[in-house]
Amino acid sequence: MQLPxxxxxxxxxxxVSLVLIAIVVFRPxxxxxxxGKILAFLAFLILPVxxxxxxxxxxxxxxxxxxxCLSCHVMEPYGxxxxxxxxxxxxxxxxQNHRIPVEEACYTxxxxxxxxxxxxxxxxxxxxxxxxxxGTIPKTITLFxxxxxxxxxxxxxxxxxxxxxxxxxxxxxxxxxNQMSCITSGCHDTVHNVASQDHVKFWSPVQ
Amino acid sequence: MNTExxxxxxxxxxxxxxxxxxxxxxxxSLLWNKPLAxxxxxxxxxxxxxxxxxxxxxxxxxxxx
Numbered sequence: 638m639q640l641p642x643x644x645x646x647x648x649x650x651x652x653v654s655l656v657l658i659a660i661v662v663f664r665p666x667x668x669x670x671x672x673g674k675i676l677a678f679l680a681f682l683i684l685p686v687x688x689x690x691x692x693x694x695x696x697x698x699x700x701x702x703x704x705x706c707l708s709c710h711v712m713e714p715y716g717x718x719x720x721x722x723x724x725x726x727x728x729x730x731x732x733q734n735h736r737i738p739v740e741e742a743c744y745t746x747x748x749x750x751x752x753x754x755x756x757x758x759x760x761x762x763x764x765x766x767x768x769x770x771x772g773t774i775p776k777t778i779t780l781f782x783x784x785x786x787x788x789x790x791x792x793x794x795x796x797x798x799x800x801x802x803x804x805x806x807x808x809x810x811x812x813x814x815n816q817m818s819c820i821t822s823g824c825h826d827t828v829h830n831v832a833s834q835d836h837v838k839f840w841s842p843v844q
Numbered sequence: 845m846n847t848e849x850x851x852x853x854x855x856x857x858x859x860x861x862x863x864x865x866x867x868x869x870x871x872x873s874l875l876w877n878k879p880l881a882x883x884x885x886x887x888x889x890x891x892x893x894x895x896x897x898x899x900x901x902x903x904x905x906x907x908x909x
Contacts, residue, residue: 644874647874648871648874648875652871654867655868655871658863658864659860661856662857662860662864665853665854680863681863681900682897682900685863685866688870688893689890692870692885692889693885696873696881696882696885699877700882705877708877708878708879763883766880766882766883769879
């Protein structure tokens with residue numbers, strides 16, 4: 638038997654909370670008894686706080702999904718770039734070979750692997766929503782700040798193929814200190830390249 | 845007749861309705877997988893829920909026993 642997902646459980650909790658609050662609102666006389674007072678306390682305070690906390694956690698989890706990021710029209714070409722049939726395209730090679738979790742592809746590479754990385758990513762996400770609905774979307778989308786090697790090293794550091802590469806060994810200190818960028822120093826510089834998407838072949842996964 | 849219960853009962857209606865609206869908005873936001881759903885959850889639903897909770901707590905402390 639398959640267990641219900643947290644999202645389904647949360648929806649069930651929300652419905653139960655709604656019913657309990659409605660009982661107290663439409664039958665306030667039940668609060669005459671001690672049990673009724675406890676029920677009102679549960680329905681008016683404990684359950685709403687639980688629903689809010691759990692709901693926030695659920696929304697944050699959902700916002701990590703690739704599908705969520707690509708739900709904005711402006712992100713469609715970036716989603717398409719994950720299917721470019723060319724191993725030289727860094728995001729495409731990572732996505733197609735499952736080097737990153739496919740369901741959380743955008744988030745895996747575009748979050749800071751630092752103390753407040755996830756929080757900062759969420760704040761920047763709010764800024765994206767503002768620009769999407771109330772601002773002007775720029776013709777060329779750029780990162781808030783230059784891509785940090787730390788995000789690549791989060792997975793690659795310590796990996797045999799990365800460490801044993803003589804070129805990486807020669808410049809390891811510069812890579813680690815972010816003095817030499819992995820993606821803009823001419824080594825792995827083919828990233829999403831959405832501007833040249835009309836001239837590339839795309840890979841179609843077998844369904 | 846219990847004085848405490850008669851005085852708190854009408855005060856439960858407004859926080860209750862605010863909480864019902866807040867939870868209904870939270871429910872809708874969970875069924876909608878778009879970035880705006882988070883805004884709806886955090887700012888609209890959250891405002892209703894917080895005001896409902898605060899009004900309920902106020903009704904508890906303002907009732908004369």
